[in-house]
Amino acid sequence: MSRTGRLLVLTVAWAVPVVWIGFALLSGPSDGTSLRSSVLASGPRWGESVVVARAYGDTPLVRGDEVLLVEERSLADWVGSDDAARRDVGDVVRYEVRRSRSGLDLIQQVDVTLERYDVAAAVRASPQVLVLAALLLVVGSAVFWVRSGTASARAFLVATALLPAAITSAPFGTGVIDLAGGGGVWPQVVGEVWAALALVALVVSVAALVDSSRRQRAVVVVATLLAPFLAYGIWLGLSYDGTDPSPARLQVLATVAVPALWACIPVGLVVAALTHARARRREDVLATRLVLLGLAAGVGAWILLGQAPAWIGARAPLPDDLLAGLAAGVAIACVGAAAAHYRLGEIEPRVRRGLVQALVLVVVGAAFVGLVRAVDAAADISAGSMLLGGLLALLLVPVAVTVQRTVRRLVYGDRASPDRVVSDLRRLDAVTAPEAALRQVLELLARRLHLSFAAVDVFATPTSGPIAAAIGSPSAAPATIDLAVGGATLGRLQVEVDTGHDPFGPGDRRLLEDIGSQVGALVQAVVSNRELQQSRQRLVSTREEERRRLRRDLHDGLGPSLATLAMRLESATDLIRDDPERAADLVARLSDQAREDIVEVRRLVEGLRPPALDQLGLVSALRHRAAEHASGSGSLGVPWSVEADDDLESLPAAVEVAAYRIVVEAVTNVQRHSGADSCRVRLARADGELLVEVADDGRGLAVDRRAGVGLSSMRERAEELGGTFDVGAGADGGTVVRARLPLVWTS
Numbered sequence: 001m002s003r004t005g006r007l008l009v010l011t012v013a014w015a016v017p018v019v020w021i022g023f024a025l026l027s028g029p030s031d032g033t034s035l036r037s038s039v040l041a042s043g044p045r046w047g048e049s050v051v052v053a054r055a056y057g058d059t060p061l062v063r064g065d066e067v068l069l070v071e072e073r074s075l076a077d078w079v080g081s082d083d084a085a086r087r088d089v090g091d092v093v094r095y096e097v098r099r100s101r102s103g104l105d106l107i108q109q110v111d112v113t114l115e116r117y118d119v120a121a122a123v124r125a126s127p128q129v130l131v132l133a134a135l136l137l138v139v140g141s142a143v144f145w146v147r148s149g150t151a152s153a154r155a156f157l158v159a160t161a162l163l164p165a166a167i168t169s170a171p172f173g174t175g176v177i178d179l180a181g182g183g184g185v186w187p188q189v190v191g192e193v194w195a196a197l198a199l200v201a202l203v204v205s206v207a208a209l210v211d212s213s214r215r216q217r218a219v220v221v222v223a224t225l226l227a228p229f230l231a232y233g234i235w236l237g238l239s240y241d242g243t244d245p246s247p248a249r250l251q252v253l254a255t256v257a258v259p260a261l262w263a264c265i266p267v268g269l270v271v272a273a274l275t276h277a278r279a280r281r282r283e284d285v286l287a288t289r290l291v292l293l294g295l296a297a298g299v300g301a302w303i304l305l306g307q308a309p310a311w312i313g314a315r316a317p318l319p320d321d322l323l324a325g326l327a328a329g330v331a332i333a334c335v336g337a338a339a340a341h342y343r344l345g346e347i348e349p350r351v352r353r354g355l356v357q358a359l360v361l362v363v364v365g366a367a368f369v370g371l372v373r374a375v376d377a378a379a380d381i382s383a384g385s386m387l388l389g390g391l392l393a394l395l396l397v398p399v400a401v402t403v404q405r406t407v408r409r410l411v412y413g414d415r416a417s418p419d420r421v422v423s424d425l426r427r428l429d430a431v432t433a434p435e436a437a438l439r440q441v442l443e444l445l446a447r448r449l450h451l452s453f454a455a456v457d458v459f460a461t462p463t464s465g466p467i468a469a470a471i472g473s474p475s476a477a478p479a480t481i482d483l484a485v486g487g488a489t490l491g492r493l494q495v496e497v498d499t500g501h502d503p504f505g506p507g508d509r510r511l512l513e514d515i516g517s518q519v520g521a522l523v524q525a526v527v528s529n530r531e532l533q534q535s536r537q538r539l540v541s542t543r544e545e546e547r548r549r550l551r552r553d554l555h556d557g558l559g560p561s562l563a564t565l566a567m568r569l570e571s572a573t574d575l576i577r578d579d580p581e582r583a584a585d586l587v588a589r590l591s592d593q594a595r596e597d598i599v600e601v602r603r604l605v606e607g608l609r610p611p612a613l614d615q616l617g618l619v620s621a622l623r624h625r626a627a628e629h630a631s632g633s634g635s636l637g638v639p640w641s642v643e644a645d646d647d648l649e650s651l652p653a654a655v656e657v658a659a660y661r662i663v664v665e666a667v668t669n670v671q672r673h674s675g676a677d678s679c680r681v682r683l684a685r686a687d688g689e690l691l692v693e694v695a696d697d698g699r700g701l702a703v704d705r706r707a708g709v710g711l712s713s714m715r716e717r718a719e720e721l722g723g724t725f726d727v728g729a730g731a732d733g734g735t736v737v738r739a740r741l742p743l744v745w746t747s
Contacts, residue, residue, distance in 0.1 A: 001148040009148075010141050013161040017133065022119075024168040024191065028183030029089045029114035032059025032121075036170040036188075038321050039195065039257050046247035048074050049098075050179065054171055056125040057118035060110050061095065061176070068107070069096035070180040078180040080246040087182045089114055095176070114177060126171050132325065133164035136332070143340040151217075152339040155205035160332075162201065165194035166257060174254075179247060185254045196228045196260035202332070203268045205339055209287045210279050224267060231263030232256060269295055287338035290348045294334020297355055298327035421448050421511070425518040437526050438469035441519055445495060446471060452498035453478055458491040458523055461531070472496075479504050481512050483520035490523050533722055537742075540721055544609075544654040551609050563598060609653075610660055618656045619644040622663055622681060638671050638696070640679035647685055655741050658717040659683070659692050662725075665710050666694035666737045674698025674735060685743070689723070692739040700729050714739065 001009075034054040035046070044051045052065045061067075070078060071094055087093070095110045123130055140160025147153035168191035178184055207220040239252045272295060276288035306323050309315060318326070337347050424444055442454040455470035455478075478496035482489050493516060497504060504512065576583035612621035622642045630639050651659075663681055670679045676698030684691045711727060714737070718725035723741040730736045 006145060006148050009157070010144065013141065013144075013157055014137055016161050017137070017164040017167075020165050020190075020194070021167055021172070024187035025117040025119060025122075025172060027187070029087050029091065029177065030057075030117040031061065031093065031112045031114055031175050031177040031182075032057040032118060033061050033175040033177075034171055034173050035175065036173045038324070039166050039170045039192065046075070046179075046251040047245045048076050048247075050075060050176060050247065052176065054125065057115070057121035059112060061097065061112060062099070064100065065110075066098040067095055067176050068098060070094075070176065072096070073180075075176075075179050075247050076245040079250055087114055087177060087180075089116055093177065093180070112177075114182075117172075122172050129167055129171060133167065136160040136163055139333070139336050143336050146340050146342075150339070151208035152205045155201045155208055156336060156339045159198045159201035159205060160336075162194045162198035165198075166191045169195070169257065179250075185250060189254050189256060192254070192256035192260075195257040196264075199260055199264040199268075200224045200228065202335060203264055203271055205335055206268060206288075206291050207271050207275055209291070209338055210275050210284050212278070220271060224264070224271070227263040227267045228256075228260035231259035235259035265295075265299060269299075283341055283344055286344035286348045287341060290334050290338045290344060290351060293348070293351045293355055294331045297334075297351070297358075298331035300355075300358075301330070302327045421445070421515060424448065425515070425522065437522070438467065439471070441522060442469060442471045445515065449495070450498055451495050453494070453496040455494045456483070456491060456519065456523070457494075458483075458527060459489070461527065467491075467526070467530075479512065481516035481519075483516055483523050485520045485524045490520060490527065493519055536720070537722060540654045541652065544652075544657060547609050547657075548614075548653055551611070551614075563594075609657060613656050613660060617649055618651060618659055619648055619683060621660065622683075625664070626681075638667075638674070638676050638679055640667055640670070640681060642681045642683070644683040645685060648683055648690070651690065652743065654721060655690055655743060658721055658723075658741055659690060659739070661717055662692055662714045662737075662739050663694060665714050669710050669737075670694070670696045670698065670735075676734060688743050690741040690743055692737075692741065694737040695730055695734060697730075697732070697734040700733055701727070701735055 032055055033052045034056075035050055035052065037053045049066050049068045052061055052063055052067065055061050055063050055065075067075065091114045093112050093114060095112055097108055097110055099106050099108055137160055140157045144153045144157040168187040170188075173191070174185050174188045175182065203224045204221055207217070207224075212220075235255065235258070236252065239255075240249060242249070244252075269292075272288060272291045276285070276292060279285045279288050302323060305318055306320065334351065336342075337344070421444075425441065438456050438458070442456060445451055446454050451472070453470075453472035453474045456468070458467040460466040474494070474496055476496065478494040481493040481495070483491045483493055495504075495512075576587075610621065612624060615621075616624060619642060626640050626642055629637075667679060667681070670676055674696045676696035679694065679696040682691075682693040682695075715725040718739045718741060721741050723739060726738045728736055728738075
C-alpha cells in the first residue's frame with residue numbers, strides 16, 4: 001500500500017472513535033452522572049432505584065447518591081412507560097436521593113439543571129481513559145504502518161480503532177436522566193457492540209499471523225463472529241428475569257461486552273494454539289508463541305491477582321480496573337508485537353522468562369499462604385499480618401537484587417559481567433577502517449568499564465605497518481594486556497580506570513583475559529582485512545600496468561610492422577610484369593587484409609586501455625569525447641560537459657581506467673534511458689580519493705528498476721579498487737551517479 005493510502009486509512013481509523021464518542025455524548029442532555037465506572041464491572045443492579053457511580057461538572061449529585069425518584073416517579077415507572085417526557089438542555093429536573101452523611105442516610109430533594117455533556121469535566125475526572133484510548137490507536141497505527149500489507153496488521157488496526165468506542169458505555173456512559181426520559185441507553189449498547197467487534201478483530205488478527213487458505217480464514221471469521229452472539233444469548237438466559245424491575249431487565253439487555261469477552265478469551269486461546277500448530281517459518285512460530293504467552297499472562301494475572309484472593313477470603317492486591325487494564329494491555333501488546341513482527345527474537349524469550357519467574361513466584365507464594373493458614377489454625381496469630389509481611393518480603397527480594405545490581409553497575413561498570421562486555425565487542429564491525437574499528441573498541445571499553453585511558457598498539461607485519469589508537473591520557477601505570485591469537489602476539493592493550501572508581505585488582509583477571517582474547521581476535525580481523533585490501537590494490541595496479549605495457553608493445557611493434565607490409569605490397573604492384581592484372585588483384589587483397597589486421601590491433605588496444613588516456617590524460621580524454629558528441633560526430637544526442645579540478649593529472653593507471661569507464665558507461669545510460677536535456681560530469685580529488693559524479697536533468701530512476709549490466713559493471717570497477725559506488729535521485733530531479741576511488745597508489 002502506498003504512503004498516501006496508509007495515511008488515509010489511519011485518518012479513518014482515528015476519526016471513527018472520535019466522531020462516534022462526540023456524537024454519542026452530545027446527542028442529548030446530561031445531568032453529569034454515570035451509572036457505570038467500568039465496562040467489565042456492571043456495578044450495583046438497577047432496580048426501583050439506581051446508584052450514581054461517577055459525577056462530574058457542576059451537577060449537585062455526588063458519587064454514591066441513590067436516586068429514588070425523578071419528578072416524583074420511580075425509575076421503573078419511567079423505563080416501563082411509553083409516554084416518557086422529552087428532555088432538553090436547560091430543563092430543571094427534581095431528583096429524590098438517599099445520601100449518606102456521618103453514618104446517616106438522608107433523603108433529599110435535589111434540583112438538577114440539564115446541560116450539554118461536559119466532556120472537559122469528564123476527561124478531567126478520568127484522564128487515564130483518553131490516554132489509554134490514544135495509546136491503543138498509536139500502537140495500532142504503528143503496527144499497520146510497518147505491516148500494512150498483512151491481514152493481521154489490518155485486523156489489529158480495526159481492533160484498536162473500535163475498542164475506544166466503548167468509552168460511551170463506561171465511564172462516560174448512561175446517566176440517571178437517560179433512564180428518565182433522556183437519551184436512553186443506546187450509546188452504551190452501541191459502544192459495547194463496538195467493543196465486541198474489536199475483540200473479534202483481535203482474534204482474527206491472531207488467526208492471520210500464519211498464511212492460510214480462503215476457506216480457513218472464512219471459517220475463523222464466522223466462528224469468531226458467532227461466539228459473542230452465542231455468549232450474549234447464554235448471558236440473557238442466565239441473567240434475564242421477567243419478574244425483575246424494568247431497569248434491571250434493561251441493564252441485562254444493554255450488557256454486551258462482558259459476555260463477548262468471556263466468549264472471545266477461550267476462542268482466542270484456541271485460535272492461537274491452532275495457528276501456532278500450523279506455523280512453519282521461524283518468525284511465525286515466534287509470533288504465535290508470543291501471542292499464546294501474552295494471552296496466558298493476561299488470563300493468569302487476572303485469575304491469580306483478582307479471583308484467587310477472593311477464593312481464600314482476602315482482598316485483591318490491585319483495583320479491578322487497574323488489574324483489567326494490565327491484563328488486557330499485556331495481551332494486546334503481545335498481539336501487536338506479533339502482528340508487526342517487531343523484534344520477535346528478543347521479545348518472545350523475555351516474555352517467556354518473565355512468565356517462568358512469575359510461575360515460580362506464584363508457587364512460592366501459594367506455599368507461603370498454605371503455611372500461614374496452618375499457623376493461623378494452630379496458634380492465635382493474625383494471618384493477615386503474616387500474609388502482608390510475606391508479600392512485602394517477596395516483593396522486596398527482587399527489588400533488593402535489582403538495586404544491588406544497579407549500584408554495582410554504577411560503581412564498577414560491567415566489570416562483574418565479562419560476558420556482556422565480550423558480547424558487545426563481538427558486535428563491532430572489523431571491516432571498517434583499521435583506526436576507526438580500534439577506536440570503536442576503546443570507546444566501548446571506556447563506556448562499559450569507566451576507563452579514563454585506553455590505548456591499543458598493533459605491531460607491524462611484513463606486509464602492513466603498525467596501527468595505534470588511543471583515547472584519554474594515562475595518569476599512572478595502566479594495566480597492560482597482550483593481544484595474542486594462535487600463539488602470536490599481535491599487539492597490546494592498555495587500560496586505566498578513572499580516579500572516581502576502584503582500579504583493576506586480582507579479581508578482575510578473568511575480565512581482562514576475556515577482553516584481551518576478544519580484542520585480539522578483532523585486531524587479527526582488522527589486520528587481515530587491511531592486508532587483503534592492500535593485496536587487492538597491488539593486484540589491480542599490477543594488472544593495469546601490464547595492460548599498459550601490452551598496449552605499448554602492440555601499438556609500437558606489431559602495428560607499424562603491418563603498416564609497412566601493406567605499403568611494400570602496394571609498391572610491389574608496379575614491379576610485376578608477367579601477369580600485371582592478377583598480381584595487382586592479389587596484392588590489393590593482401591593490402592586490404594593488412595589494413596584489417598591494423599584495425600584489429602587497434603581494437604585490441606582500445607579494449608585494453610583507451611589510447612586517449614595516454615595521449616591526453618583523463619580529463620582531456622573525457623572532454624575530447626564530449627566535444628565529439630557536441631560536434632555531431634558521435635552517435636549519442638544529449639550534450640554533456642566535464643568539470644574538473646586542476647590537480648587531477650598523474651593519477652594511477654587503474655584509477656584513470658576505472659574513472660574513464662564509469663563516466664563513459666554512465667553517460668551512455670543517460671543517452672539511452674534518461675530523456676535528459678543535458679548531463680554534467682564532475683571530477684575532484686578529496687581526502688586521498690578521486691570523486692566522480694555524473695548528473696543529468698532527466699526523468700529520474702524508475703521505481704521498479706533493476707540493476708543492469710551497465711550499473712553492475714560500474715559498481716564492480718569501483719569496488720575492485722576498494723572504492724564505493726552509488727546511484728540515486730538528484731536534489732532537483734534527474735539521476736546522479738557517484739563513485740569514490742581511493743588514490744592509494746600515490747602514497
